[in-house]
Amino acid sequence: MNAFDLGKFEQETQEQWTHAFESNPSNLEKCYLTVAYPYPSGAMHVGHGRTYIVPDVIARFWRMRGKQVLYPMAFHVTGAPVIGISKRIANNDPKTIHLYRDLYKVPQNVLDEFTDPLTIVRHFAGEYQRVMTACGISIDWRRRFTTVDPTYSKFIEWQWKHLYDAGHVIKGAHPVRYCTVDDNPVGDHDLLEGDKAEVIKFTLIMFRYGDAFIPTATLRPETIYGVTNLWANPGVTYVRALVDGSAWIISQEAAEKLALQDHIVKVQEEIAGQDLIDKTVSHPLCGKVPILPADFVDPDMASGLVMSVPAHAPFDYIALRDLQRAGKYTQIKPVPLIKVKGYGEIPAQDAVEKAGITDQMDSRMDTLTQEIYSAEFAEGKLFDRYGGKPVRVAREDIAALMIEMYASKIMYEFDTRPVICRCGNKVKVKILHDQWFLKYSDPAWKKQVSEHLGNMALVPPEVRLEFDRTVDWLKDWACTRRVGLGTRFPWDTTQLIEPLSDSTIYMAYYTIAHKIREINARLLTPEVFDYIFLGKESPDLPEKKKLEDMRDEFLYWYPYNYRFSAKDLISNHLTFQLFHHVTIFPKDKLPQGMVVFGMGLLNGAKMSSSKGNVFLLEDAVSDFGADTVRMFLMGSAEPWQDFDWRNELVISTKKQIERFFNTVLESKDADGEPHDIDRWLISRLQSHIERTTEALTNFQTRQALQEAYFGIETDLKWYRRRLAENSDGSRELHILCSAWIRLLAPFIPFTGEHLWKELAGEGLVSFAPWPIANKKLVNTRIELAEELISRTVEDIESIRKLIQMTPKSITISVAPAWKHEIFLLIAKSNERNTVVKEIMKDDAMRKRGKEATDAAKQCTTLIHRLPPHVVEPLTREPINEIAVFEAAKKFLEKEFGVPVHITDAESSEHAKAATALPFKPAIFIE
Numbered sequence: 001m002n003a004f005d006l007g008k009f010e011q012e013t014q015e016q017w018t019h020a021f022e023s024n025p026s027n028l029e030k031c032y033l034t035v036a037y038p039y040p041s042g043a044m045h046v047g048h049g050r051t052y053i054v055p056d057v058i059a060r061f062w063r064m065r066g067k068q069v070l071y072p073m074a075f076h077v078t079g080a081p082v083i084g085i086s087k088r089i090a091n092n093d094p095k096t097i098h099l100y101r102d103l104y105k106v107p108q109n110v111l112d113e114f115t116d117p118l119t120i121v122r123h124f125a126g127e128y129q130r131v132m133t134a135c136g137i138s139i140d141w142r143r144r145f146t147t148v149d150p151t152y153s154k155f156i157e158w159q160w161k162h163l164y165d166a167g168h169v170i171k172g173a174h175p176v177r178y179c180t181v182d183d184n185p186v187g188d189h190d191l192l193e194g195d196k197a198e199v200i201k202f203t204l205i206m207f208r209y210g211d212a213f214i215p216t217a218t219l220r221p222e223t224i225y226g227v228t229n230l231w232a233n234p235g236v237t238y239v240r241a242l243v244d245g246s247a248w249i250i251s252q253e254a255a256e257k258l259a260l261q262d263h264i265v266k267v268q269e270e271i272a273g274q275d276l277i278d279k280t281v282s283h284p285l286c287g288k289v290p291i292l293p294a295d296f297v298d299p300d301m302a303s304g305l306v307m308s309v310p311a312h313a314p315f316d317y318i319a320l321r322d323l324q325r326a327g328k329y330t331q332i333k334p335v336p337l338i339k340v341k342g343y344g345e346i347p348a349q350d351a352v353e354k355a356g357i358t359d360q361m362d363s364r365m366d367t368l369t370q371e372i373y374s375a376e377f378a379e380g381k382l383f384d385r386y387g388g389k390p391v392r393v394a395r396e397d398i399a400a401l402m403i404e405m406y407a408s409k410i411m412y413e414f415d416t417r418p419v420i421c422r423c424g425n426k427v428k429v430k431i432l433h434d435q436w437f438l439k440y441s442d443p444a445w446k447k448q449v450s451e452h453l454g455n456m457a458l459v460p461p462e463v464r465l466e467f468d469r470t471v472d473w474l475k476d477w478a479c480t481r482r483v484g485l486g487t488r489f490p491w492d493t494t495q496l497i498e499p500l501s502d503s504t505i506y507m508a509y510y511t512i513a514h515k516i517r518e519i520n521a522r523l524l525t526p527e528v529f530d531y532i533f534l535g536k537e538s539p540d541l542p543e544k545k546k547l548e549d550m551r552d553e554f555l556y557w558y559p560y561n562y563r564f565s566a567k568d569l570i571s572n573h574l575t576f577q578l579f580h581h582v583t584i585f586p587k588d589k590l591p592q593g594m595v596v597f598g599m600g601l602l603n604g605a606k607m608s609s610s611k612g613n614v615f616l617l618e619d620a621v622s623d624f625g626a627d628t629v630r631m632f633l634m635g636s637a638e639p640w641q642d643f644d645w646r647n648e649l650v651i652s653t654k655k656q657i658e659r660f661f662n663t664v665l666e667s668k669d670a671d672g673e674p675h676d677i678d679r680w681l682i683s684r685l686q687s688h689i690e691r692t693t694e695a696l697t698n699f700q701t702r703q704a705l706q707e708a709y710f711g712i713e714t715d716l717k718w719y720r721r722r723l724a725e726n727s728d729g730s731r732e733l734h735i736l737c738s739a740w741i742r743l744l745a746p747f748i749p750f751t752g753e754h755l756w757k758e759l760a761g762e763g764l765v766s767f768a769p770w771p772i773a774n775k776k777l778v779n780t781r782i783e784l785a786e787e788l789i790s791r792t793v794e795d796i797e798s799i800r801k802l803i804q805m806t807p808k809s810i811t812i813s814v815a816p817a818w819k820h821e822i823f824l825l826i827a828k829s830n831e832r833n834t835v836v837k838e839i840m841k842d843d844a845m846r847k848r849g850k851e852a853t854d855a856a857k858q859c860t861t862l863i864h865r866l867p868p869h870v871v872e873p874l875t876r877e878p879i880n881e882i883a884v885f886e887a888a889k890k891f892l893e894k895e896f897g898v899p900v901h902i903t904d905a906e907s908s909e910h911a912k913a914a915t916a917l918p919f920k921p922a923i924f925i926e
């Protein structure tokens with residue numbers, strides 16, 4: 001009749017929650033929590049689940065603690081990705097169709113409409129709300145908006161006016177990641193692969209080849225003096241191209257890239273790589289050198305040809321050695337040019353031979369290259385005949401000389417590859433002119449952010465370093481795009497504000513989102529927002545009453561208390577939002593804290609929608625129940641740790657909830673008289689309440705569950721064991737159940753609401769008062785007595801396993817008073833090693849001689865082994881062990897099914913009685 005049925009609990013609860021979490025300003029203290037809003041272009045997986053459930057657990061916790069909690073949600077639909085998706089669906093791209101139809105389970109008739117990008121985001125925004133609601137996430141949905149709402153665009157225009165007025169929006173030329181298929185710069189969110197790749201500036205060294213140049217790209221122009229040859233790939237077809245009017249031999253890919261970087265490129269003819277091999281090139285700084293064959297030369301890296309410096313580059317050294325071992329080019333010798341401490345005359349040869357590297361494929365080659373590069377940069381000096389300058393100086397000088405005297409050019413390229421756009425195209429580096437930037441490189445702006453960061457609560461604390469680093473290295477950010485959805489850029493309306501730049505202060509917009517939509521967007525001038533957010537009066541403000549109401553709402557909720565997000569957003573969004581906040585808002589409205597999450601794994605592998613390695617949140621909820629999903633996600637790791645979803649572990653979580661459910665139903669109506677064991681149960685409950693509260697205050701969801709679930713469950717098991725025969729427990733169990741349901745309600749709110757009704761609790765458990773630990777109910781004496789009994793029971797059990805006989809009786813022999821004295825002296829002493837000497841100064845102890853020193857040693861060991869929560873109260877309140885065991889005699893006899901004798905070790909004639917110690921009696925089984 002009252003069976004455990006999570007689906008049923010969810011259904012009956014949802015009806016009661018419809019408007020329950022809509023939150024308005026009140027006279028309560030506020031708590032405003034926000035999460036990075038989702039980009040709804042696909043279905044939610046269990047990784048997303050954790051992102052929204054952690055703040056929900058925290059929101060529910062503070063709500064029960066009596067705060068006015070706001071947890072809003074909106075949808076970020078700005079940008080180009082969804083346009084790419086709709087194009088691919090329109091083109092019947094099989095991979096995309098498979099993802100949306102089979103993995104995300106979009107019905108065919110809906111999928112047919114996905115040729116319109118807005119339909120995609122609208123569809124999935126609806127899905128997100130539906131699935132978040134199914135998960136029991138306590139959101140105020142009245143405040144939902146999307147980033148293409150006209151009122152939101154007005155808000156963004158206002159934000160940008162302030163950024164512009166502060167001098168943070170600038171125009172210039174800049175190398176950016178670019179997709180030639182989308183004809184658009186590529187943001188972090190638009191990448192399938194290569195999000196760590198940085199744009200690097202190479203110097204092209206121009207080698208003369210007949211009437212043409214062969215350019216090779218390098219980060220180390222000073223090594224020109226050590227060039228022994230060039231490398232060309234005989235399997236590649238190169239081109240001869242006119243670059244700004246002069247003839248270059250480069251790869252086809254390089255020709256395309258150079259055209260994006262301010263060069264006029266005209267391809268004239270193809271040249272087989274094979275035809276370049278063994279030809280000669282020359283450069284004024286190294287003379288004539290041959291072109292040698294090398295398969296490792298990648299036509300998609302810079303110019304597609306490479307200069308070789310075998311004395312200082314391990315790759316070049318090995319490649320040359322391989323050829324020479326085959327008997328070719330044996331006349332070529334490495335030409336060293338840099339002296340560096342710790343390496344021989346030819347550093348690359350030295351390093352390769354020391355490491356015992358046999359060929360180019362060795363996985364240590366990259367590390368070795370990096371080591372030499374760093375050592376030479378930090379401490380290397382050019383030979384005197386090349387000027388004798390330190391490498392770090394020579395590098396700059398020679399690069400400048402190359403450009404001035406020897407026709408060198410700059411080429412931008414990524415440091416790692418591949419870099420792939422969401423559309424599947426390889427991303428290239430393009431120099432954009434008239435590009436708008438946010439000037440994150442501005443030291444004064446950085447300083448403002450750093451100062452504010454210092455005042456913020458960051459969880460976990462170790463992410464502070466990463467934030468500091470990000471603020472340090474942030475460069476100017478291309479903030480507009482030509483293609484996509486979003487707000488038009490006010491100073492060039494052919495452009496749009498890109499997604500990471502229109503999502504930085506929307507936490508303030510939530511506070512008014514449900515009210516501002518009542519005002520026509522055309523009326524929303526910057527003055528309107530200046531009034532709402534900054535309190536600046538101006539004449540002729542429209543709808544003044546509504547604006548005042550919104551101003552009150554903003555003043556009540558802002559600043560937000562905590563922002564939650566995955567850790568991969570530290571390097572962009574989480575830091576950007578601080579830059580924008582410090583520019584626009586006064587000091588008392590700046591963000592107060594951030595909580596950064598770890599990543600989600602599925603069966604040990606990183607979750608990734610594009611790779612199909614995801615488990616949909618909705619499937620998880622229907623397979624296991626929302627409470628199970630929540631408890632698993634909160635219990636398997638702390639929020640900042642990575643978690644690993646494994647179905648078999650999730651099933652055991654569901655069984656735990658069922659055990660909790662059944663235990664509450666069995667216990668809630670007990671009506672026996674309370675005994676010591678009930679006082680013990682309630683005493684223990686106080687510390688579980690205290691520790692759960694502390695853990696949730698610190699966002700430790702896992703620790704909180706350990707206390708609130710496992711801590712109490714273990715106590716109840718012992719409690720039931722200790723009950724007299726035929727007893728179902730006392731009426732105190734009702735109190736325990738009431739607290740237990742409330743402690744777990746933030747984690748498993750559906751089961752919580754159902755049981756709260758069973759207990760005849762008032763209203764919704766979601767708003768019931770959080771239990772408060774009552775110190776008066778803590779009974780140390782009883783807790784110690786039970787600890788002593790349970791430890792002794794464990795000892796008896798392990799002895800019984802060791803001896804191969806059927807016991808006839810058990811004797812428990814407790815330590816004499818003088819051992820208690822020693823125990824106390826040692827436990828209270830700060831100098832546990834010298835205290836023994838002190839004890840032996842006492843006449844009575846000295847008379848006992850070796851017996852006393854042995855006891856002191858044993859007590860020292862025992863004290864180290866016992867947990868502090870036992871030792872510390874024992875020093876304050878020693879217990880009468882004989883009385884404790886006498887009182888538990890019936891229980892012990894029931895447990896072990898034989899007579900139990902309690903004796904004082906000193907009066908016992910048993911040889912083992914001498915081993916009795918305080919809190920560890922001697923045990924004889926006969």
Ligand SMILES: [Zn+2]
Nearest residue numbers: 179182421423
């Ligand atoms: Zn693309």
